[in-house]
Amino acid sequence: MMKVVEKYHAITVDKDKCTGCTHCMKSCPTEAIRIRGGVAKINADRCVDCGNCLRACPVDAFYVEQDSLEQLNKYKYRVVLFPSVMIGQFPEIYTEGKIYEALQKLGFTHIFEVEQPIGLLIDAIKQEVQKSPRKPMISSFCPAIVRLIQSRYPSLVDNIVPVKAPHDLAACHAIELLAKQGVKREEIGTFYVSPCSAKMAAVKRPLGEEVSAVDGLIKMSDLYNHIMRVIEKEEKTDTAPLRKNLTLDGILWSLPRGEARHFRRNSMAVDGIHNVVKILERMENDEVPVLDFLELKSCHQGCAGGILLTGNRFLTVERLQKRSKRYPHASSIDVSAVSCLGIKNKMKADPIEPSYVFALDPDRLKALEKMQKVDRILCQLPGIDCGSCGAPNCHALAEDMVQGQAKMTDCIFLQNRYLNEKKINIEKATKNLEKAWGKNRFDADCNRRGGRNEGF
Amino acid sequence: MKLEFDIASGDFSKAGRASSRIKKMLKQLQVDPKVIKRIVVAIYEAEVNVVAHSVGGKMLAEIDGTGIRVIVQDNGPGIEDIEKAMQEGYSTASKAVRNMGFGAGMGLPNINRNTDEFTIESELGVGTVLTFRNNF
Numbered sequence: 001m002m003k004v005v006e007k008y009h010a011i012t013v014d015k016d017k018c019t020g021c022t023h024c025m026k027s028c029p030t031e032a033i034r035i036r037g038g039v040a041k042i043n044a045d046r047c048v049d050c051g052n053c054l055r056a057c058p059v060d061a062f063y064v065e066q067d068s069l070e071q072l073n074k075y076k077y078r079v080v081l082f083p084s085v086m087i088g089q090f091p092e093i094y095t096e097g098k099i100y101e102a103l104q105k106l107g108f109t110h111i112f113e114v115e116q117p118i119g120l121l122i123d124a125i126k127q128e129v130q131k132s133p134r135k136p137m138i139s140s141f142c143p144a145i146v147r148l149i150q151s152r153y154p155s156l157v158d159n160i161v162p163v164k165a166p167h168d169l170a171a172c173h174a175i176e177l178l179a180k181q182g183v184k185r186e187e188i189g190t191f192y193v194s195p196c197s198a199k200m201a202a203v204k205r206p207l208g209e210e211v212s213a214v215d216g217l218i219k220m221s222d223l224y225n226h227i228m229r230v231i232e233k234e235e236k237t238d239t240a241p242l243r244k245n246l247t248l249d250g251i252l253w254s255l256p257r258g259e260a261r262h263f264r265r266n267s268m269a270v271d272g273i274h275n276v277v278k279i280l281e282r283m284e285n286d287e288v289p290v291l292d293f294l295e296l297k298s299c300h301q302g303c304a305g306g307i308l309l310t311g312n313r314f315l316t317v318e319r320l321q322k323r324s325k326r327y328p329h330a331s332s333i334d335v336s337a338v339s340c341l342g343i344k345n346k347m348k349a350d351p352i353e354p355s356y357v358f359a360l361d362p363d364r365l366k367a368l369e370k371m372q373k374v375d376r377i378l379c380q381l382p383g384i385d386c387g388s389c390g391a392p393n394c395h396a397l398a399e400d401m402v403q404g405q406a407k408m409t410d411c412i413f414l415q416n417r418y419l420n421e422k423k424i425n426i427e428k429a430t431k432n433l434e435k436a437w438g439k440n441r442f443d444a445d446c447n448r449r450g451g452r453n454e455g456f
Numbered sequence: 457m458k459l460e461f462d463i464a465s466g467d468f469s470k471a472g473r474a475s476s477r478i479k480k481m482l483k484q485l486q487v488d489p490k491v492i493k494r495i496v497v498a499i500y501e502a503e504v505n506v507v508a509h510s511v512g513g514k515m516l517a518e519i520d521g522t523g524i525r526v527i528v529q530d531n532g533p534g535i536e537d538i539e540k541a542m543q544e545g546y547s548t549a550s551k552a553v554r555n556m557g558f559g560a561g562m563g564l565p566n567i568n569r570n571t572d573e574f575t576i577e578s579e580l581g582v583g584t585v586l587t588f589r590n591n592f
Contacts, residue, residue, distance in 0.1 A: 152483075285475060287472075287500075354489065356486045358483055360484045361486075364592070368521060371457060371484060372457050
């Protein structure tokens with residue numbers, strides 16, 4: 001029996017804001033979005049939480065749920081866990097010391113950058129890669145990519161390194177360190193600061209784990225605002241000891257080649273989910289050279305391009321590279337001294353199961369029938385992928401049709417033909433369009449958003 | 457379900473079209489990923505062979521509930537010694553083709569290895585026909 005775990009998704013559509021402009025539908029790498037009743041609707045089985053829809057949306061209709069900072073009051077010890085990339089969004093005048101002080105001012109008692117135990121992770125990944133007969137092994141760092149492989153590239157799930165990502169380990173690491181000081185678990189509140197929607201979902205519902213070690217999730221963009229509100233011009237205390245376990249390798253980890261560099265030339269790094277798709281297609285055909293390690297990140301410039309970051313991704317990379325030079329290499333730090341042994345046992349991730357969400361039907365003969373039907377329908381469709389039917393392209397519409405989720409008359413071209421052939425009347429045709437686009441969508445509106453360049 | 461693809465001689469940039477289209481379809485049929493991988497490798501090799509060695513040809517694929525059957529036929533020049541061509545590492549590819557990273561030999565044996573049934577017929581001056589099948 002397969003364990004059925006309800007899928008959790010970080011991204012939700014605000015129906016009042018959405019105008020059904022189709023920008024998101026066109027940018028989705030898994031064709032998970034349709035327009036119904038004038039607003040975007042996400043298919044939860046297909047969505048990998050990559051955040052491309054948030055990026056494309058001109059009216060901020062997509063949102064990511066988070067926990068409020070007021071929750072901090074519930075706990076005696078309040079731990080903030082943030083990826084190092086967060087420091088990179090702040091202009092140079094805001095030193096890391098000032099940012100740490102601001103976090104303390106916001107009420108956090110303990111501050112951890114999640115890449116602190118990176119030395120352990122590097123060793124574990126190297127071991128797994130060496131052990132595996134499959135090559136190349138794919139990084140498990142980016143949760144959007146792991147989900148993408150699960151659904152679109154099931155033949156490659158065994159190539160994913162079965163080691164957890166820093167965000168999985170950070171909370172365990174922090175809780176263990178506090179436990180050493182005699183603090184009880186229920187006194188600790190752990191708050192993870194997420195750079196993207198994919199990590200938001202992954203932390204809330206970790207693959208293969210029953211309960212998350214994280215008590216609260218905060219969007220990095222929100223924490224940025226909170227910090228900017230309280231940050232001071234001068235540093236008052238020395239917060240450097242809090243960063244004594246931080247390393248160059250940890251700071252670079254989430255940037256392009258941050259992981260791959262540990263495998264030198266036997267590795268390749270690809271960023272941007274559409275680029276990743278192209279590489280995975282080739283890898284499935286054995287067209288990728290024999291490498292040890294493949295680093296794949298959903299966002300351009302890695303987490304510096306995370307959807308919940310503020311500021312320019314290239315400037316963020318530049319600042320982090322500069323910052324990293326002030327820190328020692330992970331190899332020069334004795335990991336066993338900074339980390340507890342318990343975390344070592346938590347390093348290994350459960351095997352990742354494929355999920356066949358793109359199959360037309362679980363019954364192969366029925367699937368074959370549907371596929372033939374798709375082909376026949378495609379002969380009728382215009383092939384210009386206009387999106388007016390509420391599906392991202394003609395092929396997707398044809399697939400929706402064989403699944404009983406759309407009709408021939410949803411296509412405005414076919415509708416026009418049927419009108420000419422007097423197969424339907426104009427009232428029926430209008431009703432059809434209103435089903436996809438909602439009432440009043442065909443009235444003039446000078447305040448309408450969603451024009452060219454608005455989503456970028 | 458039947459599919460047909462024309463394969464032009466010398467157009468390496470388009471080799472892989474048939475295999476990626478078929479791959480997408482087999483995924484929608486929820487065929488075992490391991491089986492898909494084998495068939496895709498075989499089809500890609502066959503495509504490259506037609507592009508690299510022949511004057512052009514076509515590929516016919518037929519998918520039913522139990523498996524996929526592929527026929528690849530080209531219009532010449534035909535293989536002189538099939539036994540030799542089936543040996544690992546044997547190649548008659550020109551230097552230009554090898555410089556593009558193709559023609560290292562292994563094409564035909566690789567197809568044989570990745571299919572459940574495989575036959576090859578060739579006549580000099582007429583052409584070569586590969587027929588192979590993979591069961592789901």
